[in-house]
Every structure is written in C-alpha cells, then in structure tokens.
Amino acid sequence: xxxxxxxxxRTKVPRQPMPEQDAQLRAHNFTEVNLGLDEAIxxxxxxxxxxxxxxxxxxxxxxxxxxxxxVQLVVxxxxxxxxxxxxxxxxxxxxxxxxxxxxNQCEGACVLGKRLTSLAIGNLERFVADYERQTGQIGLPPxxxxxxxxxxxxxxxxxxxxxxxxxxxRGHAVTVFEALHEIGGVLxxxxxxxxxxxxxxxxxxxxxxxxxxxxxxxxxxxKTVTIDELMVDEGYAAVFIATGAGLPAFLNxxxxxxxxxxxxxxxxxxxxLMKAYDAAHYDSPIYDCQDKEVAVIGAGNxxxxxxxxxxxxxxxxxxxxYRRGETEIPARAEEVHHxxxxxxxxxxxxxxxxxxxxxxxxxxxxxxxxMSLGEPDASGRRRPLxxxxxxxxxxxxxxxxxxxxxxxxxxxxxxxxxxxxxWGYIVVDPATMQTSKxxxxxxxxxxxxxxxxxxxxxxxRTAAASIDQYLRES
Amino acid sequence: xxxxxxxxxxAPDVKRFRIEAPxxxxxxxxxxxxxLRIHEHGERxxxxxxxxxxxxxxxxxxxxxVGKTTHLLNRLEAGDAIQDxxxxxxxxxxxxxFGTVVxxxxxxxxxxxxxxxxxxxxxxxxxxxxxxARTNKLLIxxxxxxxxxxxxxxxxxxxxVGEKGLVTTKLQQLIDEGRQIDRVLAxxxxxxxxxxxxxxxxxxxxxxxSLNPVMVDGTGMCGGCRVIVGGESRFAxxxxxxxxxxxxxxxxLRQRNAIYRQREQHADAEFQRDPTKDLNAAHACRLxxxxxx
Ligand SMILES: Cc1cc2nc3c(=O)[nH]c(=O)nc-3n(C[C@H](O)[C@H](O)[C@H](O)COP(=O)(O)OP(=O)(O)OC[C@H]3O[C@@H](n4cnc5c(N)ncnc54)[C@H](O)[C@@H]3O)c2cc1C
Ligand SMILES: Cc1cc2nc3c(=O)[nH]c(=O)nc-3n(C[C@H](O)[C@H](O)[C@H](O)COP(=O)(O)OP(=O)(O)OC[C@H]3O[C@@H](n4cnc5c(N)ncnc54)[C@H](O)[C@@H]3O)c2cc1C
Ligand code: SF4
Ligand code: SF4
Ligand code: FES
Numbered sequence: 001x002x003x004x005x006x007x008x009x010r011t012k013v014p015r016q017p018m019p020e021q022d023a024q025l026r027a028h029n030f031t032e033v034n035l036g037l038d039e040a041i042x043x044x045x046x047x048x049x050x051x052x053x054x055x056x057x058x059x060x061x062x063x064x065x066x067x068x069x070x071v072q073l074v075v076x077x078x079x080x081x082x083x084x085x086x087x088x089x090x091x092x093x094x095x096x097x098x099x100x101x102x103x104n105q106c107e108g109a110c111v112l113g114k115r116l117t118s119l120a121i122g123n124l125e126r127f128v129a130d131y132e133r134q135t136g137q138i139g140l141p142p143x144x145x146x147x148x149x150x151x152x153x154x155x156x157x158x159x160x161x162x163x164x165x166x167x168x169x170r171g172h173a174v175t176v177f178e179a180l181h182e183i184g185g186v187l188x189x190x191x192x193x194x195x196x197x198x199x200x201x202x203x204x205x206x207x208x209x210x211x212x213x214x215x216x217x218x219x220x221x222x223k224t225v226t227i228d229e230l231m232v233d234e235g236y237a238a239v240f241i242a243t244g245a246g247l248p249a250f251l252n253x254x255x256x257x258x259x260x261x262x263x264x265x266x267x268x269x270x271x272x273l274m275k276a277y278d279a280a281h282y283d284s285p286i287y288d289c290q291d292k293e294v295a296v297i298g299a300g301n302x303x304x305x306x307x308x309x310x311x312x313x314x315x316x317x318x319x320x321x322y323r324r325g326e327t328e329i330p331a332r333a334e335e336v337h338h339x340x341x342x343x344x345x346x347x348x349x350x351x352x353x354x355x356x357x358x359x360x361x362x363x364x365x366x367x368x369x370x371m372s373l374g375e376p377d378a379s380g381r382r383r384p385l386x387x388x389x390x391x392x393x394x395x396x397x398x399x400x401x402x403x404x405x406x407x408x409x410x411x412x413x414x415x416x417x418x419x420x421x422x423w424g425y426i427v428v429d430p431a432t433m434q435t436s437k438x439x440x441x442x443x444x445x446x447x448x449x450x451x452x453x454x455x456x457x458x459x460x461r462t463a464a465a466s467i468d469q470y471l472r473e474s
Numbered sequence: 475x476x477x478x479x480x481x482x483x484x485a486p487d488v489k490r491f492r493i494e495a496p497x498x499x500x501x502x503x504x505x506x507x508x509x510l511r512i513h514e515h516g517e518r519x520x521x522x523x524x525x526x527x528x529x530x531x532x533x534x535x536x537x538x539x540v541g542k543t544t545h546l547l548n549r550l551e552a553g554d555a556i557q558d559x560x561x562x563x564x565x566x567x568x569x570x571x572f573g574t575v576v577x578x579x580x581x582x583x584x585x586x587x588x589x590x591x592x593x594x595x596x597x598x599x600x601x602x603x604x605x606x607a608r609t610n611k612l613l614i615x616x617x618x619x620x621x622x623x624x625x626x627x628x629x630x631x632x633x634x635v636g637e638k639g640l641v642t643t644k645l646q647q648l649i650d651e652g653r654q655i656d657r658v659l660a661x662x663x664x665x666x667x668x669x670x671x672x673x674x675x676x677x678x679x680x681x682x683x684s685l686n687p688v689m690v691d692g693t694g695m696c697g698g699c700r701v702i703v704g705g706e707s708r709f710a711x712x713x714x715x716x717x718x719x720x721x722x723x724x725x726x727l728r729q730r731n732a733i734y735r736q737r738e739q740h741a742d743a744e745f746q747r748d749p750t751k752d753l754n755a756a757h758a759c760r761l762x763x764x765x766x767x
Contacts, residue, residue: 265697
C-alpha cells in the first residue's frame with residue numbers, strides 16, 4: 001500500500017510505459033504483446049491521478065466507470081475493491097482495459113493530458129481485472145431471487161454478454177443463442193490472441209455460467225429457430241438482439257474473386273476461431289502467408305489485426321494500403337504504433353482499382369492509384385480523390401479486404417414487424433433499446449453499425465434495465 | 475454434442491448417417507444444408523440434409539469421403555457424437571408445379587438432389603431422374619430415386635450399370651426425342667453441372683445447380699463462399715446454394731475450390747497414415763452428454 005503523493009509532486013512522475021514483448025520477437029508469435037503492469041508500476045502510475053473533484057475522465061468513458069475512485073483504491077493497494085468498483089459499470093474490465101480506444105475516451109478527457117500525458121487508465125483497468133482473475137477471486141455479484149421469466153439473447157458478443165450478466169443478476173432465466181461454435185462474438189473470432197487472450201473471454205463466460213446463464217452454441221436465429229417461435233412456442237417473454245455487424249464489405253473492383261483475396265472476417269475467423277495459427281493441431285488451412293507479400297486494404301482495428309496476424313504467419317512483407325492520410329487512420333493509436341514497430345509498412349493515400357491474377361485464378365498483384373485529400377465529406381473527414389495518371393502495379397500474393405462491415409439480414413428478414421433503417425440496421429428507441437416489436441430489444445453493432453466493445457456493452461446494459469422493467473410490468 | 479443414431483455405408487466410401495438434431499429436423503426444407511465440426515480441433519464442412527424425421531428428432535446426411543474430414547467422419551459409428559452441427563442453412567430449393575422436371579445427380583450429387591426430387595414430386599411434377607456414376611459400385615440411392623421419379627435413367631462411365639455414357643448424353647437424347655422439359659436441376663461435379671448448363675441453355679430451359687464453394691461460417695459473415703452469378707458476387711451459404719445454371723461462372727468456382735488442394739491432400743495423407751489422434755479426439759465426444767440440438 002502506497003501513500004498518496006502530495007499534489008504538487010504528482011505531475012512530476014512521468015506516465016509509466018506498458019511493458020511489452022520485444023517487437024522482433026513478438027512479430028513471430030501469437031502470445032500477448034502487452035505484458036501487463038506489476039504492482040510497483042501500477043502504484044506509481046495510479047499516484048499520478050489528481051483526484052479531480054469534477055473528473056472529466058468519467059465523462060469520457062461511454063459507461064461512466066468511476067475512474068477516480070478505482071484509481072485511488074489502486075493507490076491504497078485495495079486491488080480487489082478497485083476491480084469491484086470498475087465492475088459496477090463495466091462487466092468485462094479485462095477486455096476493455098485492453099481494447100478500448102482510450103485516447104478518444106477516458107484518457108482523451110483526462111485533465112493530465114492537457115499539459116502533460118493523460119493517466120494510463122486502460123492499463124490500470126487491465127491491471128485490477130487481471131489481478132482478480134489471476135488470483136482466482138472474481139467475485140460473483142449478488143443475485144436476486146428467480147422471477148420465473150425467460151429471456152432469449154441472440155448473439156454472444158459484448159452486447160449480448162453484458163445484457164445476459166445484468167439480467168441473470170436480476171433473477172431472470174437467461175439463454176444466449178450463438179450461431180458459431182464459440183461464445184464471445186468479435187472477441188473470439190475477430191480480435192487476435194496477441195491482443196486479447198481468449199482465456200480471458202472464457203473465464204468471463206464461466207463466471208456467467210456459474211451465475212446460471214444458459215449458453216447454446218450452433219443456433220442461427222432466423223434459420224434454426226425464429227424470434228416468433230422463441231416467444232410463442234418456447235415461452236421467452238423478451239428477446240434481446242445483439243447480432244453485431246458481421247456482413248463483410250468488398251470493394252467491388254475487378255479481380256476480387258481471385259484466390260488469395262480474403263475479407264478480413266474470413267481471414268481473422270480462420271486465424272482465430274479456426275486457429276490457423278496453430279496448424280499443427282487444428283485443421284482449417286489458410287492460404288499460406290509464409291514468405292508471401294501480404295497487403296490489407298483499410299486502416300481500422302480490423303485491418304491492423306489482420307495484417308499483424310499475417311506477419312505472425314510468416315509474411316515476408318506486410319502492407320497497410322489506405323486511401324486517406326495518417327491523421328485519418330481510424331485504428332487505436334497503440335495498434336498502429338505496435339504494427340509499425342513490428343515492421344508493417346504503411347502505404348497511405350493509395351487505393352486499389354483492381355486485383356490481378358495468373359491464368360490459374362491466383363492473385364499476383366494489385367493495381368493502385370495514388371490519392372489526394374479534397375474537401376471534407378459527410379463524415380467530416382477530407383474526401384480522398386484519385387490522382388489522375390498515377391496508377392501502378394504492386395506485386396502481392398495475399399490481399400485482405402478490411403473496408404468495413406454491414407448488417408447481417410438473417411434475423412431481420414425472418415422476424416415480422418421489426419423496423420430497420422435503409423442500411424438494414426435495427427431501429428430502436430435509444431433510451432430503452434426497445435424495437436418496433438413488443439418485447440423485443442436490440443443493441444450493439446446491429447443497431448449502431450460497427451462501433452466499439454464498450455459501446456456495445458453499454459447498449460447491453462441499457463437494454464437489460466429496460467427488459468427488467470418490461471418484465472416486471474408485464 | 476450431436477449423437478449419431480445410425481451409420482452405414484451405401485457405397486465404397488459413401489456413408490449415410492442419422493444424427494440427433496431436433497431443432498434442425500423441425501425446420502429443414504429440401505435443398506438446405508448443415509455445417510458440422512467433428513471435434514474440438516476439426517474444420518467446419520457443409521453437408522446437405524438428405525432427409526429428416528421430426529418425430530425422432532433426427533436428420534440424415536450422406537457423406538462421400540474425399541479428404542481428411544469426410545474420411546474421419548466416415549469412420550464414425552452409431553453411438554459416436556459430433557461436436558457441432560449447425561443449420562438448416564441456405565435457401566430452400568424452389569418448389570413449384572413446373573410440369574416436367576429433369577433431376578440430374580452425379581456421384582454424391584445424387585444425395586444432394588434426392589430431397590429436392592422428393593419435394594418436386596410431392597408438388598405434383600412429373601419427375602424424370604438421371605443419375606450418373608463412374609462405375610456400378612459407386613452408384614448410390616438408386617432405389618430411393620426410382621421410388622420418387624416417374625422414370626429413372628442410370629448412366630455409368632464404364633457401362634457396368636445402366637447405360638454407358640454421360641448424364642448429358644441422356645439429357646440431350648430426351649431433348650432430341652422432343653420430350654417436353656420445363657425445368658432441370660443438376661447437382662454433381664463442377665464439369666458435369668457446366669455441361670448440363672450448356673445443353674439446356676440452347677433451348678433456354680430454366681436450370682438450377684447447387685454450388686459447393688468452400689465455406690466457413692455458413693451465415694454470410696466471412697464471404698469465403700462467394701461465387702459469381704450473372705456477373706455479380708453472391709454468397710452461396712445465404713443466397714444459395716442453388717443458382718441459375720446459365721448465369722454461374724463455373725471457371726471461377728473451379729479455381730476458388732482449388733485454393734487449398736495441396737494442404738488438403740497433405741492433411742489427408744497424414745490422417746490416412748495415422749488416424750488415431752483424430753479418432754481419439756472424435757471418440758472423446760462419446761463420453762460427454764448430449765446437449766441441445
Ligand atoms: C477485427 C476487429 C477488431 C476490433 N477491435 C476493436 C478494438 O480494439 N476496440 C474496440 O472497442 N472495438 C473493436 N472492434 C469493434 C468491436 O469488436 C465491436 O464493436 C463489438 O464486438 C460489437 O459487439 P456486439 O455484441 O454488438 O457484436 P459482435 O461482437 O459482432 O457479436 C455478435 C455475435 O452474434 C452472433 N450472431 C450473429 N447473427 C446471429 C444469429 N442470427 N443467431 C445467433 N447468433 C448470431 C455472431 O456470431 C457473434 O458472435 C473490433 C472489431 C473487429 C471486427
Ligand atoms: C452446400 C454444400 C453441400 C454439400 N453437401 C454434401 C453432401 O451432402 N455430401 C457430401 O459428401 N459432400 C457435400 N458437400 C461437399 C463437402 O462439403 C466436401 O466434400 C467436404 O468439405 C470436403 O472436406 P474434406 O476435409 O473431407 O476434404 P478436403 O480434402 O478438405 O477437400 C476436398 C474438396 O472439398 C472441397 N472443400 C473442402 N473444404 C470445404 C469446405 N469447408 N466447404 C466446402 N467445400 C470444401 C474443396 O473443393 C476440396 O477441393 C457439400 C458442399 C456444399 C458447399
Ligand atoms: S471502459 Fe474503456 S473508456 Fe471506460 S474507463 Fe475503461 S478503458 Fe476507459
Ligand atoms: S481526469 Fe485524470 S487526473 Fe482527473 S480524476 Fe480523472 S484520471 Fe484522475
Ligand atoms: S460461408 Fe462465410 S459467408 Fe458463406
């Protein structure tokens with residue numbers, strides 16, 4: 001346990017860096033890049049917090065984690081209480097501590113960031129969550145007595161999991177239906193092991209199992225069973241749709257059907273869910289990256305995850321091809337920084353116009369055009385425009401398209417009176433997450449479009465509160 | 475866990491399974507498929523639902539051993555269990571009163587065509603069946619097809635059963651004889667489906683084929699199953715697997731299906747050399763209790 005530093009000394013302590021695996025070494029393995037803080041570093045970092053009376057950091061966090069309070073518990077050495085404090089607002093702290101875009105959220109708002117460097121809130125959140133997990137002390141929250149009401153949750157990503165956790169605490173019988181064979185959504189099929197070890201997700205799911213949540217894998221709602229059947233025939237009084245935004249977008253340029261061109265979803269699913277990285281033990285082959293020239297198209301988190309996975313599968317060169325510039329890169333700052341350190345090369349202001357293949361239909365090059373930035377577009381970012389006459393060919397063996405995702409229509413098209421917008425996302429009342437269909441709620445990426453883990457969790461919690469109220473009133 | 479109730483070979487390396495999957499049995503329609511994963515370390519492969527029994531809560535699949543996963547599957551017996559079975563996936567076959575429909579099955583394609591032939595017959599169509607096999611031993615479902623068709627022609631490459639020749643020879647012959655044909659369904663190896671499309675295109679007879687690209691999730695999430703139909707990219711697992719034969723780009727399908735060939739052959743050879751590891755992993759399923767379905 002440490003003494004709080006006098007206020008004037010706090011700003012003299014530099015931000016404590018996260019210890020990480022050596023870049024050359026980690027570029028060839030799938031173990032986690034960040035090693036985590038030890039107690040001494042965590043304490044030193046926590047002591048930097050100014051304990052603001054009006055903590056801006058809390059406003060920056062989409063779910064309002066009581067950052068100032070949990071950080072002070074870290075200073076006091078009360079790690080389990082600190083973790084419990086975070087859990088009051090965030091049921092997956094070991095996950096969010098690792099994957100939140102903190103620079104745009106809590107840390108972006110921290111006053112220390114104004115003149116110095118912001119408090120490493122994500123790293124501290126991860127520290128307390130890992131502490132309770134590693135010491136086997138994840139506390140089961142108290143549960144209300146059974147209400148006898150059944151709720152079906154469709155999709156087991158962060159939105160579905162957080163909703164399930166809250167509802168089971170309130171005494172409802174919760175069943176989560178998942179299309180894939182593993183629980184966790186993007187946390188298991190998208191984000192790779194080197195950024196989010198799957199054991200963390202498994203441990204959290206086990207906690208929920210102990211609390212009584214029933215998980216049913218291999219159920220595609222809309223195909224195996226419909227929402228109407230769940231409600232009418234199987235007695236579910238309410239349904240929460242949390243199916244994510246899993247439909248891959250392609251570029252619609254010539255040559256996209258060539259062997260060697262993948263959607264990021266397919267590439268990452270093969271690497272993560274089907275464990276292509278462990279080819280000695282698993283059967284799902286992935287077009288070999290060994291000694292190949294690999295390029296990802298796009299520069300979001302998905303793109304970084306895909307290209308860094310390709311590097312780890314032995315790629316000779318790994319490129320990020322992005323049509324906008326450095327300041328527009330949407331990925332988390334830390335991932336871009338890590339990718340560069342590992343040797344990923346960025347070709348900014350470039351855009352593919354065609355993929356080219358050999359006579360066996362196998363990709364061997366991409367034709368690129370250079371881009372320049374024009375006036376801001378609807379998204380507020382400057383619109384990329386092709387530079388006339390700048391086209392050239394670049395030899396590549398594998399291309400991974402990470403150009404965004406859309407709404408998967410399976411559930412919507414099989415459910416009567418469920419209102420969707422023109423892009424196919426489900427329309428809800430943002431205050432309650434209630435859809436146009438009585439008893440049916442929705443949240444996460446299937447409502448907002450691709451967003452973040454913490455926003456999906458926030459939506460799950462809001463929905464849980466209104467489902468609880470709905471069940472008590474009905 | 476999905477328990478195998480019954481398993482028997484119906485031709486060399488072609489095995490029929492009845493598997494407990496009550497939810498899928500209730501919902502499935504002709505033309506739909508499941509994706510299964512035998513054990514914890516296995517890959518996901520698509521297989522057509524040949525039949526189902528709602529009362530017993532079982533589905534039937536017919537599997538031809540062509541590589542590691544199907545060879546392993548064909549070593550399983552009644553009492554074993556399969557880790558993951560998900561479905562029914564894909565669109566159901568289009569079933570209407572078309573008039574006279576020719577249903578063509580080549581190799582294990584006959585198993586995929588069979589449920590649709592049954593549904594077409596039930597809808598009141600005159601169903602003409604043409605089934606092809608390389609040789610007599612490889613002919614499957616002859617009796618079942620005979621029972622569900624108004625007339626069945628059997629073709630073999632070597633003349634050891636039925637008539638010697640290709641399924642397209644017979645189709646051309648029916649056309650030349652002036653038989654009224656309102657629709658064709660062809661399921662089998664890619665070259666066969668392409669050849670049928672070429673024959674029926676001449677007379678503009680509406681023709682569907684069931685495509686078999688490599689699949690992963692089967693829910694429209696990965697795009698790995700994309701095929702080119704009418705110049706556009708479609709996902710076979712959600713938009714198909716049946717498509718208008720005259721619009722399909724068979725060459726792209728052939729090339730995409732060859733992507734993993736080397737790795738697959740290697741994996742199969744390794745498995746044939748020593749199947750114990752995979753068999754043990756599969757048999758571990760026997761010890762666990764049956765879950766949902
Ligand atoms: C590669 C990648 C990296 C990312 N990195 C970050 C990051 O670093 N930080 C961050 O904050 N965000 C990141 N994101 C975004 C974040 O993961 C998502 O915003 C979040 O997972 C959305 O949660 P969700 O619960 O709405 O949906 P998902 O996580 O997509 O889960 C939906 C689940 O529903 C299942 N499902 C779909 N349809 C059906 C059906 N019909 N029946 C049954 N089940 C169904 C799916 O299989 C899936 O398991 C990343 C996304 C990707 C793809
Ligand atoms: C919609 C659909 C329905 C099918 N129905 C049947 C059926 O009823 N009975 C049957 O015997 N076969 C069926 N197949 C084919 C079956 O899926 C493949 O034979 C099987 O995946 C081969 O796996 P393997 O490991 O044994 O062989 P591999 O050695 O892996 O592959 C042999 C060949 O099978 C194909 N293949 C491999 N992996 C996949 C995959 N994940 N998805 C699709 N194709 C793949 C490839 O073209 C490959 O060249 C169907 C395929 C599809 C797409
Ligand atoms: S949940 Fe995310 S945004 Fe909120 S405090 Fe934790 S790391 Fe920051
Ligand atoms: S804004 Fe920064 S300094 Fe202030 S309480 Fe939050 S973390 Fe501490
Ligand atoms: S198998 Fe993944 S989209 Fe069809």
